[in-house]
Amino acid sequence: MKAILLERLHADHYRYEALLCILDRQLHIAACQEVPDHQLLARLFHYLTRQPEEWHHGVEDRLFECLAAHHPVSRELLAVLVEEHHRIATYGRELEAKMRRLADECPDEELDINTLNLARAFSELYHHHLHTENHRVFPLFEVHLPADELEHLALAPLVAPAEGSPDFQRLYRQIAAGRTGLKLGHDEQADFCPLCDARPTAAVEP
Template identity: 45%
Template sequence: MTLPAIQRLQADHVRYEALLCTLDHQFHAGELGESPDAALLRDILHYLTHHAERAHHAFEDRLFARLEQRDPSSSETLALLHEEHRRIERYGEELHAHFARRADTATMDAWDPTTLNLLQAYIELYRGHLHCEETRVLERLAATLTGGDWLELVTGCDWGCDASLLPEADAEYQALKARIAVEGRGCWMGDDERAADSCPLCQA
């Protein structure tokens, strides 16, 4: 798949997977009774909610709607993904608010079970969602949508439905990447970004 829009979606997915790896690292630390890095979790969840929902998922929703018009047999899968978008957004916003409060008050208490369970559900849902898109939808989009569809959708949406977010999103991701590497908080994303140079959970 060489369509620029598909490549951009896949590049975003790589970033989301890397950040989910760091969330997973924090989750397992919480299971062992360690206090979370609330500020880091707040900032990762801000990236995954503020940017992903307003740009990436907003664009996907338009693509999926057009795919369903062109290929009605995709309806069931697309309905599932749409519902997952909704749940990912709701879980992410709840988790972001929780860790924002903790970071603001410098709370160092151990994890509460409800937050641990919600974070685990969020990580598992997000990973399954990305896998479904990569294996069941992106190739179908590339094969089904016409050149006119892509021109209309990309131009009308200005790639991400909020183009002003793109420079901000890139800067925020690079800052997170550098911070995670320096602080050793889980996944250090290498130059390739498709591989985690150091993440015991991913390499297990």
């Protein structure tokens, strides 16, 4: 149960990191004083905010409680991570609402500096949060949490994340079909898309 539960958390992190990379590329487009894809940004903020609330953060919060009981020295760090869960939700909801308004009302409008700065703060917080969990906290789960507690948690009535959720599939199709994950601004393209592994056309031609 321990390995399965942690593998599922790591799989979520992998998806979040891929989506954050595409988010950062859209923010780079905005920083170049070009118009990013507001609909894509709205869907990115939606998924990165709402999907963790459905399962991921709830599981982590309970794991943090267990770890704090067995490894008290980690309490301060874990409290910071729980607070970051709330900040991610707050920033993400605000940004999703802003991007949806732009997509519906002003699709050709550049991002204002305040929105761009908030979006950058969201991304930086998210990247730092994932790095801390991956490299400082998840290894502690392996060492300090008894297998029976992890088994009980894994069997608890928590809704499992749907890897084929409609929200994610729509987002994936939009990114893959439009090769959106490659866009960098000034008509430049990245070497690959971190979500669908698309490559620039010139890179795949014989």
